[in-house]
Amino acid sequence: xxxSRIGVYICWCGTNIAKMVDVEKIAEDIGRLENVVIARNYKxxxxxxxxxxxxxxxxxxELDRVVVAACSPRIHELTFRKALENAGLNQYLFxxxxxxxxxxxxxxxxxxxxxKAADLVRAALKRVSYHEPLDKLSVAINPATLIVGGGVAGMxxxxxxxxxxxxxxxxxKEADLGGxxxxxxxxxxxxxxxxxxxxxxxxxxxxxxxxxxxxxxxISEITGYVGNFKTTTGINGKLEDLEFGHIIVATGLSxxxxxxxxxxxxxxxxxxxxxxxxxxxxxxxxxxxxxGKPPRHIAIIHCVGSRNENIHEYxxxxxxxxxxxxxxxxxxxxxxxxxxDLYADMRAFSKACEELYTKTSTKDVMFLMFxxxxxLPEVKQADWKDECNMLIDMHExxxxxxVEVPADMVILMTAVEAQKDAKDIAHAAGISMCGNHFYIxxxxxxxxxxxTTDGVFIVGTCQGPKDIPESITQAWAAAARVLAGISRGxxxxxxxxxxxxxxxxxxCQTCIxxxxxxxxxxxxxxxxxxxxxxxxxxxxxCGSTCPTGAIRSRHFTDMQILSQIEGMLNxxxxxxxxxxxxxx
Amino acid sequence: MNNRxxxxxxxxxxxxxxxxxxxCFHCGNCTALCPxxxxxxxxxxxxxxxxQMGLKxxxxxxxxxxxxxxxxxxxxxxxxxxxxxxxxxxxxxYLTSLYDWTGLSKKFYTSKxxxxxxxxxxxxxxxxxxxxxxxxINPELTADGGVRIxxxxxxxxxxWADWTMGIIVAGLLISNLMRxxxxxxxxxGAVRIPLALYFKxxxxxxxxxxTQWKFSKCDGKRYWLWHWLLMxxxxxxxxxxxxxxPWFQTEEIFEVWHPQRLLGYYATFxxxxxxxxxxxxxxxxxxxxxxxxxxxxxxxxxxxxxTVLTGILVHFFRIYGMPMATYYLYVAxxxxxxxxxxxxxxxxxxxxxxxxxxxIYFANLRKAAMKYHEKTEISxxxx
Numbered sequence: 030x031x032x033s034r035i036g037v038y039i040c041w042c043g044t045n046i047a048k049m050v051d052v053e054k055i056a057e058d059i060g061r062l063e064n065v066v067i068a069r070n071y072k073x074x075x076x077x078x079x080x081x082x083x084x085x086x087x088x089x090x091e092l093d094r095v096v097v098a099a100c101s102p103r104i105h106e107l108t109f110r111k112a113l114e115n116a117g118l119n120q121y122l123f124x125x126x127x128x129x130x131x132x133x134x135x136x137x138x139x140x141x142x143x144x145k146a147a148d149l150v151r152a153a154l155k156r157v158s159y160h161e162p163l164d165k166l167s168v169a170i171n172p173a174t175l176i177v178g179g180g181v182a183g184m185x186x187x188x189x190x191x192x193x194x195x196x197x198x199x200x201x202k203e204a205d206l207g208g209x210x211x212x213x214x215x216x217x218x219x220x221x222x223x224x225x226x227x228x229x230x231x232x233x234x235x236x237x238x239x240x241x242x243x244x245x246x247x248i249s250e251i252t253g254y255v256g257n258f259k260t261t262t263g264i265n266g267k268l269e270d271l272e273f274g275h276i277i278v279a280t281g282l283s284x285x286x287x288x289x290x291x292x293x294x295x296x297x298x299x300x301x302x303x304x305x306x307x308x309x310x311x312x313x314x315x316x317x318x319x320x321g322k323p324p325r326h327i328a329i330i331h332c333v334g335s336r337n338e339n340i341h342e343y344x345x346x347x348x349x350x351x352x353x354x355x356x357x358x359x360x361x362x363x364x365x366x367x368x369x370d371l372y373a374d375m376r377a378f379s380k381a382c383e384e385l386y387t388k389t390s391t392k393d394v395m396f397l398m399f400x401x402x403x404x405l406p407e408v409k410q411a412d413w414k415d416e417c418n419m420l421i422d423m424h425e426x427x428x429x430x431x432v433e434v435p436a437d438m439v440i441l442m443t444a445v446e447a448q449k450d451a452k453d454i455a456h457a458a459g460i461s462m463c464g465n466h467f468y469i470x471x472x473x474x475x476x477x478x479x480x481t482t483d484g485v486f487i488v489g490t491c492q493g494p495k496d497i498p499e500s501i502t503q504a505w506a507a508a509a510r511v512l513a514g515i516s517r518g519x520x521x522x523x524x525x526x527x528x529x530x531x532x533x534x535x536x537c538q539t540c541i542x543x544x545x546x547x548x549x550x551x552x553x554x555x556x557x558x559x560x561x562x563x564x565x566x567x568x569x570x571c572g573s574t575c576p577t578g579a580i581r582s583r584h585f586t587d588m589q590i591l592s593q594i595e596g597m598l599n600x601x602x603x604x605x606x607x608x609x610x611x612x613x
Numbered sequence: 614m615n616n617r618x619x620x621x622x623x624x625x626x627x628x629x630x631x632x633x634x635x636x637c638f639h640c641g642n643c644t645a646l647c648p649x650x651x652x653x654x655x656x657x658x659x660x661x662x663x664x665q666m667g668l669k670x671x672x673x674x675x676x677x678x679x680x681x682x683x684x685x686x687x688x689x690x691x692x693x694x695x696x697x698x699x700x701x702x703x704x705x706x707y708l709t710s711l712y713d714w715t716g717l718s719k720k721f722y723t724s725k726x727x728x729x730x731x732x733x734x735x736x737x738x739x740x741x742x743x744x745x746x747x748x749x750i751n752p753e754l755t756a757d758g759g760v761r762i763x764x765x766x767x768x769x770x771x772x773w774a775d776w777t778m779g780i781i782v783a784g785l786l787i788s789n790l791m792r793x794x795x796x797x798x799x800x801x802g803a804v805r806i807p808l809a810l811y812f813k814x815x816x817x818x819x820x821x822x823x824t825q826w827k828f829s830k831c832d833g834k835r836y837w838l839w840h841w842l843l844m845x846x847x848x849x850x851x852x853x854x855x856x857x858x859p860w861f862q863t864e865e866i867f868e869v870w871h872p873q874r875l876l877g878y879y880a881t882f883x884x885x886x887x888x889x890x891x892x893x894x895x896x897x898x899x900x901x902x903x904x905x906x907x908x909x910x911x912x913x914x915x916x917x918x919x920t921v922l923t924g925i926l927v928h929f930f931r932i933y934g935m936p937m938a939t940y941y942l943y944v945a946x947x948x949x950x951x952x953x954x955x956x957x958x959x960x961x962x963x964x965x966x967x968x969x970x971x972x973i974y975f976a977n978l979r980k981a982a983m984k985y986h987e988k989t990e991i992s993x994x995x996x
Contacts (some may be wrong), residue, residue, distance in 0.1 A: 367618075367620045369618065390635050391635065393620065393635075395618060395620050395665070395666070397618070397666070420617075425666065427639045427662050428659065428662040428663060428666060428668070429659075430616060430663075430666070430668065430671065431616060432616045432617065432618055432666060432668070433616055433617040433618065434617075434618050435617060435618065
């Protein structure tokens, strides 16, 4: 083991750690161990005085390694690394032991918890001896941006970036811009026409000198990394290479096909239609049954495909308010018709939507509740002698009665779901998907539009069901993030990456097949694998797969990991001086 | 049973006094705090939902609205101001019109023209009848200085007219009650009731009729007292007039403590006290139950009050020997009394005197029958 001068700092985290871990005892015990120059405990290590303590010690005691035992490194590793840098020490000569989330918060026996905390601190101590100084990498950023998807979200982001003077490439799969919003008649909750704001936006985007629109095109492959991405797309068969620094994915949603629900009779009964089909009727201004007559009774059924564990467990979020919108429009068109709203739960939650519900309920709309876990409504053909074409059998929850609902037209509030080709875009842009094929953000609360791939952002309904204002909010948030990146000019990349020892590499390319970030390429000339340090996330998959041991993960070397384990399992060597003291 | 949602029912109910049909969002507060509701009969929320959905058959086969005595607590505490108490009141009016096979009840409840027209017509007929017989009056006073009241028309005739009216009213009410029984016993969710139980539980009818036991469970005991005084006064007076008219309507003036006068005074006091309290309540809207007054509510109180008032005046004018005043007021008394009985008892608000105790009787019969079936099932299962 190498000789090093290590400072160890045990944090109380107020009472968070101190109440369950004897921090003073650990500091004292650790202080006796080999290579430990100084071991302290302090109330809040992350505070400015706490950091100053480390800086002062580094200078005074000429420390060359630091261990902090505190909270999760996800929270404060960067804080302490910065402190090391301020003291003139390379920031990678630092190791953190998590004794809060992994110890004090999850254990109830103080003695055992203290023992476990001491083990973790010793492991960190042992590991840090093998840390090497590493440098960060700086890359210039291309100011152009690729936006995939020309719906409300994509166009909003494009327009913001273009207005800021940045070049935007907007690629839309369909022949026209507009996306899902272009299929809608009115928007909730204020019942404004969607086209009144959508058409001007489309025009502004199309005419903007900084935006280049590619319609009828999809993106199949994107190469490169943050600041320097590349793809190929084109218009009318003419291919064009695009280079850009950021990607905003705004591919939107698709609409669920309710045919699998036999009980609703979609496809079998001509007057059972989906919400999108009804929007088409609304836009044409011609609401009619299949026999050409105006409906006398209209039923709206909620949660078709949503909140159903066999189809989509999630709530599609916009259908309740949309159903309320329909009820209002229907009431205005047919003052005397029976309007029935068959809901499972009324989730009118966006701003002014509860008010829309209250307003709708004064308009002679019959709200009927069903419990999807008990039974779903069943649409059937009515008798010739009935005054309506169809009847819906349902168990109504609020009354506990099995009732029949008359209907000439049934509107199914179908779920929204991820695009069928969501997987392709995800693969091209390096985005992860959840089980429902919606894209996953970097952090659900703290980083809602970024993804785990630097420079790639997700906005609008490709991330999950949402309404128009939410999609635009995300679009502008992502635009702001992109602008921030562009104005920084360069991007600093972590170098805790994999490196290939070309001497040992046998050129089997196993690493290339397992790399989730396509960061490894093969150098035919040298017959070895090469790692792109900007793309590599240092996940270590290649290192553990490499049959010859040619790949080394920086900051996670075999020696570092093994010494960490050793530190955990052994009591550790006590310093000579301490031994003498004890003997005396 | 027809269980089809019918959104037109509420438009119908508006004519019976329904204010808003959609305010209730089914929190169940009303049912939770109602002192009368019980597992077998959950109201008012359930009735409100049935009303909202327009399930007419279910409404008709249930007794819940009749089990509510309208203490008004649900309306006072309803978070949506949906007035559950008033909805129950409306449903009672509506049910009364459904039980009535003549269709007159609906006409009277929903049309002021019909109701006032019928009252005026009947009142006019009474006046006309007396006008035809007016020549028989004898303005001379009796030996003890009273008015010869029975000279206005032979007492025998009045008694016959009395009985005729009684038979018509009873016939209508009983036939309506039979319809109510039929709907409840053979309607939706009916339970087969063993014949013996009808007799076993029959005491309930008399008990609840005479004590208003359920009403006394409501909050605000004074309302029960007012109502009981009014009810007992009315019943005593009704029996005196219908059964003991020759004994009650005498020309001889008895001593004050004579049962004829004591009973009459008690009945008058009960009626007057109860009515005054209700009238003041309705004017001041002092309680939720008095806040909303349908035409039929006012008409009934006002007519009963006028009947009592004219009755009191007839009594004193007779005793103090004022013949013409006595005769005119006697005619006026009957011109109000006859239409009140003929219209209110079989067709309108007064019919609750039969529907309420019967509803309680039937609700209890149902409970007893369910218990009976449960027991027989258990004993069958164990043998």
